[in-house]
Amino acid sequence: MKVRLEKRVAASPVYRFFSPVLAVIMALIFGAVFLWASGFNPAEVYLKMWWGAFGDSYGISETVVKAIPIMLCALGIALAARMLLWNVGAEGQFYMGAVAASWVALSMRQAPAWQVLPLMALAGMAGGALWALVPAIPRALLGVNEIITTLMLNYVAIHWVEYLVHGPWRDPGSLNFPLSAPFSRAARLPMIGDTRVHAGLLFGLAAATLLTFVLWRTKWGYEVRVIGENPRAARYAGMNITRNVMIVLCAAGALAGLAGMAEVSAIAGRMQKGLSPGYGYSAIIVAWLAKLSPWGIVVVSILFGGLLVGGYSAQFIGVSAASVNMLQGAMLFFVLAAEVMGRYRIRVSLSGAGVDASSSRPAGPVQEAADMGGERARE
Amino acid sequence: MNDSMLVAILAAAISSGTPILYAALGELICERSGVLNLGVEGMMLVGAVSGFLAAVRTGNLALGVLAALVAGGAMALIHAFMTISLKVNQVVSGLALTLFGTGVSGYLGKSVIGVPLSVTFRAVSIPVLSSIPVVGPILFRHDLLVYVSYVLIPLAWFWLYRTRQGLHLRAVGESPETADALGVNVFAIRYVYVVLGGMLAGLGGAYLSMASAPSWIENMTAGRGWIAVALVIFAVWNPIRAMAGAYLFGGVDALGFRIQTLGVTVSSFFLKMLPYIFTVLVLIVVTARARGRRTGAPEALGTPYERE
Numbered sequence: 244m245k246v247r248l249e250k251r252v253a254a255s256p257v258y259r260f261f262s263p264v265l266a267v268i269m270a271l272i273f274g275a276v277f278l279w280a281s282g283f284n285p286a287e288v289y290l291k292m293w294w295g296a297f298g299d300s301y302g303i304s305e306t307v308v309k310a311i312p313i314m315l316c317a318l319g320i321a322l323a324a325r326m327l328l329w330n331v332g333a334e335g336q337f338y339m340g341a342v343a344a345s346w347v348a349l350s351m352r353q354a355p356a357w358q359v360l361p362l363m364a365l366a367g368m369a370g371g372a373l374w375a376l377v378p379a380i381p382r383a384l385l386g387v388n389e390i391i392t393t394l395m396l397n398y399v400a401i402h403w404v405e406y407l408v409h410g411p412w413r414d415p416g417s418l419n420f421p422l423s424a425p426f427s428r429a430a431r432l433p434m435i436g437d438t439r440v441h442a443g444l445l446f447g448l449a450a451a452t453l454l455t456f457v458l459w460r461t462k463w464g465y466e467v468r469v470i471g472e473n474p475r476a477a478r479y480a481g482m483n484i485t486r487n488v489m490i491v492l493c494a495a496g497a498l499a500g501l502a503g504m505a506e507v508s509a510i511a512g513r514m515q516k517g518l519s520p521g522y523g524y525s526a527i528i529v530a531w532l533a534k535l536s537p538w539g540i541v542v543v544s545i546l547f548g549g550l551l552v553g554g555y556s557a558q559f560i561g562v563s564a565a566s567v568n569m570l571q572g573a574m575l576f577f578v579l580a581a582e583v584m585g586r587y588r589i590r591v592s593l594s595g596a597g598v599d600a601s602s603s604r605p606a607g608p609v610q611e612a613a614d615m616g617g618e619r620a621r622e
Numbered sequence: 623m624n625d626s627m628l629v630a631i632l633a634a635a636i637s638s639g640t641p642i643l644y645a646a647l648g649e650l651i652c653e654r655s656g657v658l659n660l661g662v663e664g665m666m667l668v669g670a671v672s673g674f675l676a677a678v679r680t681g682n683l684a685l686g687v688l689a690a691l692v693a694g695g696a697m698a699l700i701h702a703f704m705t706i707s708l709k710v711n712q713v714v715s716g717l718a719l720t721l722f723g724t725g726v727s728g729y730l731g732k733s734v735i736g737v738p739l740s741v742t743f744r745a746v747s748i749p750v751l752s753s754i755p756v757v758g759p760i761l762f763r764h765d766l767l768v769y770v771s772y773v774l775i776p777l778a779w780f781w782l783y784r785t786r787q788g789l790h791l792r793a794v795g796e797s798p799e800t801a802d803a804l805g806v807n808v809f810a811i812r813y814v815y816v817v818l819g820g821m822l823a824g825l826g827g828a829y830l831s832m833a834s835a836p837s838w839i840e841n842m843t844a845g846r847g848w849i850a851v852a853l854v855i856f857a858v859w860n861p862i863r864a865m866a867g868a869y870l871f872g873g874v875d876a877l878g879f880r881i882q883t884l885g886v887t888v889s890s891f892f893l894k895m896l897p898y899i900f901t902v903l904v905l906i907v908v909t910a911r912a913r914g915r916r917t918g919a920p921e922a923l924g925t926p927y928e929r930e
Binding site (some may be wrong): 331381 | 700720727728729849906
């Protein structure tokens, strides 16, 4: 039997739109098999998750609450990815944003909200941007692999937060728990209505709007897209790649930092460790699932918020929280595979002679204009 | 610092460098075939949990190692299929593998958190060699897996640079078109080394859960898989240099643990940051030094091969 991948002349637009949906469905099927194999009734688990996440107004508001940090981080990741920059450091930038915002909140305990909140937001963005600048400078000037450096800095940021809450910021009244003192009333972001959905949602929506505008309506956005699609052409056209690398990574860091500020101010109300259950990592998947489209990210992050909240509900019937992480990772695989299916047509012919290693050899005639990873690695 | 303490730190450098060494060697041969696998962290975690689970259930270390090899290899097979057959972007697929592996290992390991392991790899002193002053205690009072790595590294070097198979491997990573034209099966070779690389990453993970800290803790690799990826760049894709690099990183790790006993009063949280900061600095220095010249990276690294 021979399996061949043949390049389609043009991927069908219907398929292009539905391939992420298909990927999610395939991931859910995969998850079902896994759940079934470990002795759960998949239908029961999924129903539980669905009702937990979207079944009532409380579930929906919790879903949106979880979606906010993922949304902001993913928008930054997508912006950088458009320039072929892999920001795997949103988690650390989130924490550094939260640290900077907490520093403002803890040192301006008497200030009114109109002073302290804008300063916290600015500090959060600055904290995230500066943390992103650390890998951005060597990447821009020397071409140091930003995937590894941004990721290493996540660990540094997390240890830094632990140092603060165990050491200088520890609240003497916290009975030895590693927590900072609670913020003042004024340093808490307001909630929308009587839900726990906070003003961070507006940050996310504003960022998506701004990003859409910048990418498709400004000269700089055009540059970012050109550099991403064809770095060599961009260089010949005289675009300043070095500067843009730094700007884009800092902007990504600022968005993640803003997410950290919103989370610490609206939800936690104090600095603590474990502020993020991996928002910065989920955001990578969200950005890809949404095909780097800002409004796509808004939608997909709500789906992921639901997945997290549904995951908590599933824990009540004994499903491990880690299964949600597993499902997220699987989803990304299926997204990647589904995308390929859109680009290629699978031909299976039974006449193929000799089943050897070459039977699984795909022989598409054309290579997708140098895959992104390839373009990068050869730089 | 007195001599015995220096010896203790160097010996610790070797044992804490060993899991990174296995993972780095795995990534090295995988990259040599032209495939970048950023899923090392995920493969290590799955290897760690599988090895631990198998050892707990059977009480047999060899079965634990076998389980870790199979699990790491199976994880790598996903990446191989995605990147070699489906030609998915290697960076995204690798990141997906890490995220997936983190989830899978957390899921599988849930039941054995805090469970002690009845059998673990213990230090075995090699007769005669271990009694050589200084060198003996540093090199020859370790567990079996460390000794295996002593053999494996020169073997890998020999394989790469002195055998026909190694030549094929390098050719596939440098110029798959040429290799293909010469009748080398590019796809088969890439599959083999990607999977082999995953097996070694799994073994590196199992070293953590079965030898250095015999227990399962969620995310117990703590970034070592990423350090291994960085180490391959540092090692300019040469196994011998990877060995030296792994012990250097192991030394930084070991020093972090012991620095307070030297009378230095630094918060332990700063000491825990050391290996990560060190990795970033090393990467910057190595990249800066290689600037303008060839870094030593296989020419075809990151590009899917498409047969005309």
